Amino acid sequence: MNHYFLKYWILMVPLIWPCLKVAETLKIEKAQRAVPSLGRAKRGWVWKQFVVPEEMDTIQHVGRLRSDLDNGNNSFQYKLLGTGDGSFSIDEKTGDIFAMQKLDREKQSLYILRAQVIDTTIGKAVEPESEFVIRVSDVNDNEPRFLDEPYEAIVPEMSPEGTFVIKVTANDADDPTSGYHARILYNLEQGQPYFSVEPTTGVIRISSKMDRELQDTYCVIIQAKDMLGQPGALSGTTTISIKLSDINDNKPIFKESFYRFTISESAPSGTTIGKIMAYDDDIGENAEMDYSIEDDESQIFDIVIDNETQEGIVILKKKVDFEHQNHYGIRVKVKNCHVDEELAPAHVNASTTYIKVQVEDEDEPPTFLLPYYIFEIPEGKPYGTMVGTVSAVDPDRRQSPMRYSLIGSKMFDINGNGTIVTTNLLDREVSAWYNLSVTATETYNVQQISSAHVYVQVLNINDHAPEFSQLYETYVCENAESGEIIQTISAIDRDESIEDHHFYFNHSVEDTNNSSFILTDNQDNTAVILSNRAGFSLKEETVFYMIILIADNGIPPLTSTNTLTIQVCDCGDSRSTETCTRFIFLILALKQRRKETLFPEKTEDFRENIFCYDDEGGGEEDSEAFDIIELRQSTVMRERKPRKSRSAEIRSLYRQSLQVGPDSAIFRKFILEKLEEANTDSSAPPFDSLQTFAYEGTGSSAGSLSSLGSSVTDQEDDFDYLNDLGPCFKRLANMFGSAVQPDN
Structure with missing residues (x-):
């Protein structure tokens, strides 16, 4: 409906345009006649509307300016005050006004002049000085111009018909009120069939879907023509560069449907096996791909992507063994990282390829059955006691025999079948652990050598009796009282105890006749020595020897006898044995x-x-x-x-x-x-x-x-x-x- 209305309006404009022009002219004349008179109701200036067309090369008659007092006797003289920069002149006798040069309406469309008439017989002005207007009429001398060039636009590929692309606008310097001089229509000169332009608005739209992978840039030319495209109209053109932005409408596809790689069984983890490549016609992030292994249950291989080249790098995740399996088959899938589910679902936007990996055999060094060995042996065992056995095998098919050697200690040796024996008596208190290294060498190829750590723990047996924890210097005052604590003793044991050590203190059987002192076990690994009488004498006996029996809680328990020397001391009235110990300090x-x-x-x-x-x-x-x-x-x-x-x-x-x-x-x-x-x-x-x-x-x-x-x-x-x-x-x-x- 709008299309037919626009067509009807275009046809009616030429018919009603003259009527609009006449109405405008009458309006101007009415305004000029509304100028207030100078008091003479029947006398005044007389002239018509002054209009002169632009762009005229010859002298043009504009009109006649006269006074109604002029009776034609040639006594009146007309003068033009302000000639519009020399553009106009007046005939002094007749009052005719002429345009003396070519005028440009786009530079100046109105000229305001002043005129005066003088009666030469009396030398006085017969009319007051008055202003009048000369209007420059328009001719269609300016073509439409696009002022916002250059035009560039971006539109997603595969956009539907009618999608807005860009709007272009042309300007015409001619008078829009004069005919159709400034009435512009737009026309598509180049760009069919993919684009169209609205004639009156300059809006460019998509006419059909376009695929960026086929063509990513289009050059569209738009023409703007004034006078509604009628004969004699002027026109101008502009060029619009339209680029298609990418959408993820293509899935990645492998260049090869089958790949074959080889890998040595001696290759370490992380070794690159080969590269695969998929291509995607999209660009940018739409072409970013992700590779994955589909059916590798053993998880021996992995694949990573090179972000610069978009290649898939197949790497070894776990070491392979030729004797265990000499070939592998894996399937790799590639898909886009960024998927538009509306355009292409994820399961559609993917492809797969098959890779076969062949394992190459290598002469490998021996392999110990365990990564390390831990053996235990009680201390005190005789020479030649077996500690344990290590074993290494040739992983290759020929199964080479092994020779073993041992380094790390002179306390052990190893025989041909990998059995480790002692060569010296082991004492846990000297060394509780031994760190050994066993080497296995293939008989068929002595260059193939492997080693393993062997840790030997020497187990404790209760072979050390407890003893005094220190050398005690014990004194008793001459004036000591019965039951007075003389010394607190404790014990140590060099053996290792599964539980905490516990010591038992008692009088030795040999010391049963010693009644001067008694021993009390505190049941906390300490004991106290107490005087069993009141008073001692240096003259009678200066030193007492107390034999103490100490037992441990080992299996079996061990006991020892320890002699505690108690010296009698003259402590004076203080009854402190500190004076006895300070005496030695004085001598030093x-x-x-x-x-x-x-x-x-x-x-x-x-x-x-x-x-x-x-x-x-x-x-x-x-x-x-x-x-x-x-x-x-x-x-x-x-x-x-x-x-x-x-x-x-x-x-x-x-x-x-x-x-x-x-x-x-x-x-x-x-x-x-x-x-x-x-x-x-x-x-x-x-x-x-x-x-x-x-x-x-x-x-x-x-x-x-x-x-x-x-x-x-x-x-x-x-x-x-x-x-x-x-x-x-x-x-x-x-x-x-x-x-x-x-x-x-």
């Missing part, structure tokens, strides 16, 4: 304190070569004091030489120091024992176990380095560092202070 402290040497920078060098002794000597004159070489020979008994008078003085001072010493019997006994030990020890330096210099000798140019040359009252030695050792240690320091000087 005295040995470490010595006077500053004259050669401090050589202290470390001299320390190993200087021995402390109490013989006087005569400096360089005395060469018989002792032979330093003989001192280093422990097998040579030291010959005691007669003491000189100075040595006797030292002993006298020593005896005096003992007399003024403490009354504690343990101090006296200890010092006497140490003196006796030093005098009888053939490997010790002469006399002084504290390693001090008693006297240097009168023959030395350095003089005496000892304190014996001065009086006892002149000694100024500082023993303040012993203040924290208790009163008994101060008495001991005083006892030593006047007799000898500490080394360091």
Whole structure:
């Protein structure tokens, strides 16, 4: 219906256009006559509508301008004020106006001029100055132009008929009110039968479906013609480039329907077997493909895609074995990654191919039946005890015999059939695990070698009895009371226990007569020793020996006897055995304190070569004091030489120091024992176990380095560092202070 209406309208426009033109002209004249008069109702300017066509090459008469007072006696003179840039002129006698040059309506369509008339006889204006309009009429001198060029459009392929593509628009500079000069119709010059254009709107639509795979770009030419296409109309054209965008309307297809590849059985996992290729006429993401293996139940192969080439790369997922299977057949499917189900369902948009993989035989190294071996053997087994057997086979068809060798420990050996035996006695407490390496070599091809790890665990047997966990220094005060805890003991066992160790403590059968002390098992792997009487005496007995039986919870259980030495100590009123242990510390402290040497920078060098002794000597004159070489020979008994008078003085001072010493019997006994030990020890330096210099000798140019040359009252030695050792240690320091000087 709209089509017929448009056709009817196009035919009626030429008929009604002149009527519209006349109405417009009458409207302009009415407006000009509406200009107010200057007061003379019957007198004024007289003229018609001034219209001049554009594009005229010759001088054109526009019209006549006159006053109604002009009686034709030639006394009136007409003047034109403002000639429109020289475009117009006026005849002064007649008032005729002329266009002097070609006019262009598209540049200027109206000219407004002023005119005046003068009576030359009186030299005055007979009419007031007035304005009038000259209109330039249009001629069809401009063709339609497309201002938005170039035109480009994209439309999906296979779009249905009537799909909008693009709209083009042409402009005409001519007067749209003048005839059909600016009335444009569009026409398709090129692009049939795939495209069409609407004549009045310039909308381009698809006329038939197009396949991008056949042609992806089209060039369409549209013509725009004014005057509704009537004779004499002007026209212009434009070109539209229309591209078809891809849709996924093609499935991928394999180039080959059958592929054949080979792979060596020695190839590792991840080896590329071959490449397959499918082609898709689509482009972009519509051509992206996905390969998959359809019927590989063993999952030996896999396939990945090369994103750049879209090739399918077949790789080995698991190692193959020629002896187990020498060929494989797999089916591979390819499909698009992005599928438009409306255009092509997934099961339709796919294709398959068949691949045959041939496995090539290789001479392979031996294969152990297990990846590693773990054996157990109890400790203490005799030499030649079998530990376990390893076994390797030739995976190839010829089944070559094997030779075995063992590395990693000299405690084991392996025979021809792979049996591992011991070559030494195993002790779990020395080594609980052995890490061995067994090598199997093919007899037919010694280049084919394989190895496997063997771990041997030595199992524990209860072959170590428990023992004291440490060396105990136990003291009991003379004034100890009955039931007083003397010592807490614990035990250790070098054996490994399946459960936690548990130790049992008791008196040894040999110690049943010892009634001075008793033992109580705490049932927590510790025991306490308690005094079984009140009061002990150093004069009667200074040391007690307690024999303790310790048993473990092994299978079978083992026991041991351990001797605990308990020393009687004069603890004083504090009843603390700490003074007994500090006494030993004092002796060591005295040995470490010595006077500053004259050669401090050589202290470390001299320390190993200087021995402390109490013989006087005569400096360089005395060469018989002792032979330093003989001192280093422990097998040579030291010959005691007669003491000189100075040595006797030292002993006298020593005896005096003992007399003024403490009354504690343990101090006296200890010092006497140490003196006796030093005098009888053939490997010790002469006399002084504290390693001090008693006297240097009168023959030395350095003089005496000892304190014996001065009086006892002149000694100024500082023993303040012993203040924290208790009163008994101060008495001991005083006892030593006047007799000898500490080394360091």
